[in-house]
Amino acid sequence: MQRLSSALFLLGLGLLIAAIFRGMEFGTVAPIVGQAINSAAAEQVGAANFVTAVVLGYRGFDTLLELTILFTAATAGGMVLGKRSPTAKRDPDAGFILQAGADLLFPLLVIVGLYIILHGHLTPGGGFQGGVILASAFFVPILARPGTRMSHTAVSTIEGLAGASFIFIGLLAMFGGEAFLTPLMGQGELGALLSAGSLPVLYLAVGLKVGSELAGLLAQLSESEAVD
Amino acid sequence: MTPLDQLLALSALTVVAVWLIGNRQVTGWNATILYAAQGVLLMMMSDLGYGEVQSIASSLTFKVLGHGLHWRFDGLSWFFALITIGAAFLASWFASGEWGQRYRAAGGSLRLFHVALALNVFSMLVLLASGDLLSLFIGWELVSWASFLIMALGSATATRYAMRYVTYAFAGAMAVLMALVMVYTRSGSFEFQDFRDAVPAMSSGSLWMIVILFVAGFGVKMALIPFHLWQAKAYAETPGPGAAFLGAISSRMGLFALVVVLVQLVGVERLADLQLVFPFFSARDLLSWLAVLTLIFATFTALRQHDARRLLAWHGIGQGGYMLLGVLIADDLGSAGGLMHVFNHATYQAVLFMTVTAVIHRTGTSDLNKLGGLVTRMPLSFVAMLIGIIGLAGLPPMNGFVSKWLLYRALIIDGSPLLFLGSVVGTLGTILSVYKLIHNTFLGQLRLEHVEVEEAPSSMIWPMMILSTIVFVTGYFPGLVLDWVASAQAAVGLPVLAHNLGGVPSHKGGLDMIWVVSVLLAGFGIGALVFFSGGRSKRVHQLDNYAGGHFLTAETRYQYSDNFYPGLMHLIGPWYRKSFRWLERGFVSTVDTLSQAMQGFYRVVHPSFYLLVAVVSALTWVVAR
Amino acid sequence: MSPGELIIELFLMPLVAFVVGLGMVLMYRRIGARIQRRVGPPFFQPIYDIIKLYGKHTQISHGLIHEIGIIMAVGGYVAAETLLPVPGMSGLADKGGVVTLAYVMMIPSLGLALGVGQCANPNGSIGISRALTAMLAYDIPFILVIFGAAYVYGTTNLADIIAIQQQQGPGGWGIVQMPLLALAALLSLQGIMGKQPFEIYIAPAEIATGPMVEMSGKFMGGLFVMQCFQLYTVGVLYTTLFLGGGEYWLTFLPKIFSVVAIPMMIAFVFPRYRTEDVIRLLWKWPVLIALTGLAVVLR
Amino acid sequence: MNQLALLVALPLITAFLLPVVNRVSTLAARWLGPLVLLVTSAIGISLWSQLGDSAVAVELGGFRPPLGITLYADRLALLFALATSIGTLLLWPSRGEEWLRQSTLALILAASGSGLALSGDLFNIYVFYELVAVVSYGLIAARSSAGSFAATVRYLIVSSFGAALALTGIALVYQATGTLNLAQLSQLAPTHLNNLQGLAAFVLMLIGFGVKAELFPVNTWVPEVYATAPTRVSGLLAGVVSKLALLIIVRLLVLVFNQPEALTVMLVLGMLGVVTGELAAWRARDFNRMIAYSSIGQLGIMFIAFSIPGQAGVFAGLAVALHHLVVKPAMFLLAGRWQGSLDRLAGAARTSPLGAVLFILLALSLIGVPPLPGFWAKLLVMVNLMAQENTLYSVGAWVIMGGAALEANYLFRVASSFYHRSEQQTPPVAHRTRDLATASLLGAGLVAGAVLIMPLADEIEGVASQAANRDQYVQTVNPEALP
């Protein structure tokens, strides 16, 4: 009964959305903010990648918050999943090929991850993408050897310090009399690795934070007791 | 500090003082003294009561959210305040002696009791002093909750009915608030004067609504039909002196508020212009009939009670009908009758509750089927009750007769035979009922276990005697009270009753109680003369009587008490259909069903489903707009 | 009127009432005797009876209230008589009026009830219960009648009512002006007087159940006196309201005697109704008639 | 005025560092959170005193609006930011096994709540909203019972669904105007959003953000979550978080979507909320769900109040909201030991007399008994509703009245059962001192509000008039005019 009515309502929703859709005028409104950023970002922020300029500069506050969300989700997830009882059964280690592959992949992934993070202000990519790769670098060995455990202490320390340093950089600007999260340290030459002021540092913090956060979450999930 | 400030401050102080003194025997005496002091302060304002001063304002004013709040006393307030403080004084006196000891010994807290009483007095004074609609509402709420407090001190039954009262009272208060807000939107302020000015411009539809809301709200306190279900048991089970106080004055606050709103502000003439579907049935008629139905219904319900306190409480509801009816007639006689009845009722209702409490104090029960013959043991209480019931029944020479006479006279002039008939039916029912009360309590066979019962203690007898005296004296010289009534009438803009000490001089049939009572007393004298001129009578034992040859002993209980009026009940018994209970139950069941449905709504399997529904319906509305 | 004259009137009025009442009792008994083909009592029999009762040796009292009840029963009527104007004497008519009178007339019932209650005889209490019930029954039509009369005449002052009727002559009498109300009043008189078919509460046939069960000697005598007053009061009241009152004793006395004669005639040819039937009957026909009459009067 | 960002940044950095601090010193970690909240509250109060009638906008990152994100603080925003800090402080999670994580979450809640109140950017609001949501999932699940997990996951689904709808609405707005800055939106709204698309966007956002504001009909999560969550968390959610969500909606209404149609939607949904909430509460058989349902009804009243156009509506709604902000957490604190069947509460006054008195006080104010503040708030709402001279608004007034009557019935049914002298069952154990102290503090605040009603009313009116002042918002933020 409820399914039937749900389906009907969905049909209705579709029709309504179509109706609203028809009334919309696409592309007539100029993306005023976007254009302004496109024309001003090079001078104001100094990052060649304008998306990065937006992510860390114009909307750096959003980024801080999304980091917080990840952090919160990890904290809450940790609380939900709880501690694993030491006697619980574990999956056996994978075979030699997988283990060797994982060992081989680990440094490559770390390097790629760091590269993507550090070039975030120049090319597509950045802290989030790189952070995910970093996380997988640490997670792949765990998949290969379920018996090993990630050091929670290290993970939480990294994530705490990385997040704090993001805010700390923002606060530094404040103590300098500027607004919270104002980019620091000059802009440098557009397109150079050491440009865009404090943005790469921020991205590094983001990358580390995302990496440790995700790694921690994945480890939590994998460590939680099997259902069956 | 104006005198009113002093009075209110002292009243508030009484609450605090009583609280501080705590649960001790002396609390009651202190409270009594403080009430006496309040009475003295009130007397210092007696210019109000004799119409020499229009009003006395309090220097306390507030302005909240742009609405002014102020308080003042006029003749009407003074009149009601006099009754309030008097009732509190005597009730507190009554409670201070042995009753208090017993109450405390039984685990009751005298502190709570006296604080509740003092709080009631204070809140009533605040209500009576209200100088605008908002302060009226605030006072109203205070009174409601204060009386809830004192009711909740009683037995579990009382608490349950107090709960019911809260439900009704708060719903009523909401109705009042609604009416207030409607008035505000039409007159732009909560001031009395602005309301009065706005009334002529109001459409009859909205005025109807306002009147109905006010009546529903204030009617709850008066226990006007159909809001009466809570009162009798709640009052009856309240600790004795509390019941006397509540029975004397508490419900009358509803009358006060109605008088202020309907008579002083809307005006009875405007009510009479407000017509229902039929052109000959106006708002005034509707209210009058409500009053009369309340009177008849409550009186005949009282007739069926077999607990003295409940019987009295039901009568209290019924007598309220007289008062409202009188005020609604709104000529000089009728309104005087209605207002005077407030005073009269307070006096005899208090004395009756006190005698019943005294009986309970001595015998432990108020069940009319378990008492009888106490007149020989508690003669003074008997006298008090006799005077009380004559007052309640409205027979000469007591004061209850005067107010009823005024009412009847007004109804005759008004030409409303059915209302007249209704009120007489109420009186007759009352006579039947109060006779049953006194017969089953004080007359008839004395039960074996009551042979050793003593007269009530003096702390009880004194208030009872004072009240009885008032009942008689104000019946003998009704002009004493009519002075106050007249200034109350003047205060609310009613025609003022021309009166003298003995009553109402009129060429078209007046009343002079001094003469009537005198001839009555003389008649009794002659009767006594004739009687005692006969041979000496021999006093015999109670059981020495003619029982068709049957041998009676004290162990055999043959008091005729249960189902006292079988013939009448055989006929009208089926008319008691409890329809109001059904009404209430039906309402509760409806709410219950709806509530269940709503809970069902919140216990849905897919919470998101409603989100979808909401989006779809809202977007539909957006698109279809 | 000087206070002295008034006080003399106030003494005279009950006295006259008592004497006339004795005559009415005599008439009642004579009528009964005639209908039952008996000779009936001698002229002074009622007063003999009263004297005899007062003089009896055995006087059983059940306590002070028992006595006070009887005093109230007699005293109430004594007071009532002063409110009833008769030719030449208007007493307190302007200070009480018909409503007061109606209420003063209830005091004797209450007194009787108190007295009987004190006797602790359940049979007596049953009688009171019946009496009060009957009062509820007959007072409803009666009060409607009083309302109608007071409304029509525009006053509750009985003296005024008489004056208004007499001004207009017999055509202005209440019975002509409002015949239906007069009829209703007559029916309720039957109840007020406690005559058959509405005499269950007195229950003279089975003395064991009724207010009189514990009444003996002067107690009974008091009730006897009360009956005289009662007959007189209802007769005069009816006459005052509907028959133009009395200008002279000569016309007045026949009027009041004939008024009370009618219920007496009826009384002896009817059996008795039970309490609930009394109510049913009195609440039905007299009330209907009175209401119709009121509707005509009020229009 | 730059310190505004501290209200968000300070609790956040503390939250990040808390696990690290805990390594060093457990004692420090325990006290750091409350301490920081105290500091932020102090900052908030000092800002409040500086603010006066003016408003202030902070351009985060130093970028001029509308390019960057602005924080906007008028007294309303600051008030709610403060309320969040103080509320979190008062309802600081009780000590348990997971105290560290709970403290972290509570700090983040304080930060995100303040941010939600202060933010002047539509998408930033969305992010804050999500943050608040995630924190509340964590806090609700902290009870670690199966029921709480199930309730959380059900809540999560509704809430995410709502958030996605709100995001869709934001997309529609961005599509129509090309900006996310509220001040600029306010300038563009009359030309760009006064159409079907704009209204659709508002409806989506109303319903999306309404999930947290317990808007009918997207409030089905309320009873089960409040029945399973720790009572302090319930108090926070019902008392503070719901008001923050409401605040967003009000801001949107005042600044962007001030079409009468938008108000009508809110009014109708609010009325339905009152009706369903109060009716459902009437039959509730356990304490938590009773106050949960009643909170739905109260929020419904707020929606009704805010749907009154103009400053009057903001004033009325704000009065009700602030009142509820004080009362509801106190109620939930009392629920700490009284949760469970209402029948069990018979005789509770014996073991917890103060608790019983407090409950009665709160209930009296909640149903609007003079002279408690609840009455004045209700009066304000009623007067303004009737002043609209509009049938639908009058119906709203009637609904509020009826709801209050029902509420009086069920609340006092419970209150009187406290004083039943039944000997058969043992009354519940006494309250924890901390719960009772906090609740007493709130109750005392209520009484103080009754005494100081005159200055309080003036102050709130000032706040409301500022909040309803669009021009001030636009001028303070002063977005650059872009081509």
Add this chain to the structure above:
Amino acid sequence: MPDTGLLLYGGAFGLILIGIAGIVLSAHLVRIIFAVALLEAGANLLLLLATWHQGAAAPIIVAGRVPDLMADPVPQALVLTAIVIGVGILALALSLALRVQRAYGTLDMHEVRRHMEQDIADEAGIDMPSSSHAPAAVQTARQESGA
């Protein structure tokens, strides 16, 4: 209006619809969670499309060369944020689902709801709500009118 745009918009709305359908039609918790993810994806796509322009270049300056028509970087940043938020919530939802499964042994929402109600009722010490459990006021009214 180029066809690509229509397709993309249609895709976004389609995703939203499919997501909603998944949420309200499925009974399995994990499916519902993934439907939420789909819904978010749809909303993100819509956001991205808000100022979408056919043929616009990525807003990156490579080697100092500024493209003529750059895409709006703002929605891209927003979507980046939204996606990460979505990931966080997804992870939390899955952990909760895991615990629910562990506690109740099922992920069917009907069953879960029933178990949850039972849990709440047990904890509160009341029976599962049913029509026979009217509050005290109703019962009293019934007794009294029955008496």
